[in-house]
Amino acid sequence: MTYDISEYDRPSVAADIVVFTARKTSRESYRHLSAPELSVLLIKRKEPPFMDMISLPGGFCCREETIEETAERKLCEKTGVSDIPLSLLCNLSKFGRDPRGWIISCCYWTIAEYSDTVTDKNAQWYNVKFEEKENHYSLVLTDNDGNEYRSEVMLNNKNELYNQYEKAYIPKTSLAFDHAEIIVRALLRLRNSLDKPFAAFRFLPEEFTLTELQQIYEMILGKKLLMANFRRKILQYVEETDEIERGAGHRPSKLYRKKNSENDF
Amino acid sequence: MTYDISEYDRPSVAADIVVFTARKTSRESYRHLSAPELSVLLIKRKEPPFMDMISLPGGFCCREETIEETAERKLCEKTGVSDIPLSLLCNLSKFGRDPRGWIISCCYWTIAEYSDTVTDKNAQWYNVKFEEKENHYSLVLTDNDGNEYRSEVMLNNKNELYNQYEKAYIPKTSLAFDHAEIIVRALLRLRNSLDKPFAAFRFLPEEFTLTELQQIYEMILGKKLLMANFRRKILQYVEETDEIERGAGHRPSKLYRKKNSENDF
DNA sequence: GCAAAAGTGTTAACAGTACACCCATGT
DNA sequence: ACATGGGTGTACTGTTAACACTTTTGC
Numbered sequence A, B: 001m002t003y004d005i006s007e008y009d010r011p012s013v014a015a016d017i018v019v020f021t022a023r024k025t026s027r028e029s030y031r032h033l034s035a036p037e038l039s040v041l042l043i044k045r046k047e048p049p050f051m052d053m054i055s056l057p058g059g060f061c062c063r064e065e066t067i068e069e070t071a072e073r074k075l076c077e078k079t080g081v082s083d084i085p086l087s088l089l090c091n092l093s094k095f096g097r098d099p100r101g102w103i104i105s106c107c108y109w110t111i112a113e114y115s116d117t118v119t120d121k122n123a124q125w126y127n128v129k130f131e132e133k134e135n136h137y138s139l140v141l142t143d144n145d146g147n148e149y150r151s152e153v154m155l156n157n158k159n160e161l162y163n164q165y166e167k168a169y170i171p172k173t174s175l176a177f178d179h180a181e182i183i184v185r186a187l188l189r190l191r192n193s194l195d196k197p198f199a200a201f202r203f204l205p206e207e208f209t210l211t212e213l214q215q216i217y218e219m220i221l222g223k224k225l226l227m228a229n230f231r232r233k234i235l236q237y238v239e240e241t242d243e244i245e246r247g248a249g250h251r252p253s254k255l256y257r258k259k260n261s262e263n264d265f
Numbered sequence C: 001g002c003a004a005a006a007g008t009g010t011t012a013a014c015a016g017t018a019c020a021c022c023c024a025t026g027t
Numbered sequence D: 001a002c003a004t005g006g007g008t009g010t011a012c013t014g015t016t017a018a019c020a021c022t023t024t025t026g027c
Helices: A067-079 A179-195 A210-221 A227-237 B067-079 B179-195 B210-221 B227-237
Strands: A012-024 A036-044 A058-060 A087-092 A103-111 A123-132 A136-142 A148-155 A161-163 A238-245 A253-258 B012-024 B036-044 B058-060 B087-092 B103-111 B123-132 B136-142 B148-155 B238-245 B253-258
Touching: A012 A067, A012 A123, A012 A179, A036 A067, A036 A210, A058 A067, A067 A103, A087 A179, A087 B087, A103 A179, A123 A179, A136 A179, A148 A179, A179 A210, A210 A227, A210 A253, A227 A238, B012 B067, B012 B123, B012 B179, B036 B067, B036 B210, B058 B067, B067 B103, B087 B179, B103 B179, B123 B179, B136 B179, B148 B179, B179 B210, B210 B227, B210 B253, B227 B238
Parallel strands: A012 A103, B012 B103
Antiparallel strands: A012 A036, A012 A058, A036 A123, A087 A103, A123 A136, A136 A148, A148 A161, A238 A253, B012 B036, B012 B058, B036 B123, B087 B103, B123 B136, B136 B148, B238 B253
């Protein structure tokens, strides 16, 4: 009964990464604040399968690296971003999910502070609109030219996510493979991570105003929060700096930084 | 740049499963309740590598199944237990973790109601003693004959778990491969899952007393809870039945069942 | 001055903690 | 009767939610 690894068929193993960031919209006037918009990093595919469709960044694993290291390296190649912690999201392994053959995807998610330094010319940040409908999730991605990519992802009776059109090699979503499903899973995970503010911090620079932090929460939860209550709740996790943010047509605000704690993420 | 899956080296992919259960200890007297003990399902290996050591149940993936299906099937083969939801725990993929070659492990964890029907003669429930020390975790497993298997698992500075002896093919823990590390990760996950009682329910039959449920909490958290407070907190998740449990030398207790809710796990 | 956002204070409802007390049972 | 666990009440404390109010700025 000894397992001889050469005897059996083996899958290719890929790592796919969902990277979120927050991009500021332009200000309405000198008075108004700009709201951040949730964005996700996607690649326009330039090779088959799913040529010219958008997909998550990722790549195939090799024995010199762990899966996480492959994911980190691929992410760095596309965006120049490194040294950010990845969290495991799910493994997708249904045969047929990739027309090239038996390919398992290990999916990770993370948050990066926004910067324009996307180093791959086919990579780009897409704005995310996400809504929970009666019996499915609706996902709308918008590129920098305003093109919209819509996907619907449904829940089955086991409360697992599946792609409505999973039997087809070419999905009716606007994303390659089962990547719409992966993004929806990541969005749900992101929402659930907000009971502690450690994920929210990662959208922002070292120093930030409490309003900026609150806007991150509002962006992810899709609803307004009351300032007074938000401040009280969050104060235990942050500390004041000596800095002040000026320049808007209203009272300037103190800058805060996250308090050191043993267990950030 | 098209990926030809035959061109690259591919790993073997295995699924390993951490199954927890609660076994009742014998009663001290007719008056006393019996406390449950946390146990985990392990297999005595009868083939190399790590012959005669204990290891998690698991098996290799094939293209006819998803990884989760492989895990469910293997679990059913060893224990007869089926239809229990598995949760993804981690992927371990460091080259060298398995002396047979490049083998990735996708690790899942779950909870089963206790029964003696372990169908594989080398499979057995092991009692778990788990302690957080200064800079590592200490794990002691005890088999039905009272033999103890001790392992120490450490934390590195990135707050990830790693095996103290990871460079050696034959670990100095009493478990095969990196399975001590996997069990520790599952124990931590189990502890963190208790803010809602859905995991705790799965240790118990359909109908249970609130004291039994509280004992599950105490078993996992490793500390006593106050009955009055526990009852108040848990009441929102359970409903009374008409049944009563009798037979002990004290006031009989009502049986409860979990309340139906949309999102159990 | 004014609009916008920064920031504080107050209240009531609610949840969590600790502890005291009574109830029902098998031997 | 009595030890043991089942079960309730209560007083205290901390957290959350809603809303009213004051402060500070750029134009």
